[in-house]
Amino acid sequence: GIAREGSPIPKLSSFYGKTYQGFQDPEFISYDRLLRDHLVQRIHRIFGIRLDPKTYSGFDLLEIEGLFKCKKSTEPFDLFIKMFPKYP
Numbered sequence: 001g002i003a004r005e006g007s008p009i010p011k012l013s014s015f016y017g018k019t020y021q022g023f024q025d026p027e028f029i030s031y032d033r034l035l036r037d038h039l040v041q042r043i044h045r046i047f048g049i050r051l052d053p054k055t056y057s058g059f060d061l062l063e064i065e066g067l068f069k070c071k072k073s074t075e076p077f078d079l080f081i082k083m084f085p086k087y088p
Helices: 008-011 026-047 058-070 076-081
Strands: none
Touching: 008 026, 026 058, 058 076
8 A cells, every 4th residue: 555644654664675783773673663663553453453562573563463364254363462472
């Protein structure tokens, strides 16, 4: 889809192609924070489920979203959310 004004997509695109020194790299932390915020908004918009961006990593949120897209209509969302460790 087309990024709407106020969407974090343009902000995220500034991180495309960058490499990071590790998970403690300040640039990676900024990227992951934006990614988490974007994904929890998108998951809420598409599935109506509210997740805390501080609870899961950006990569976990990508995986959660993918599982939600593939789940059977009879399967509860909680079944998939419980598979992921919570981050402090």
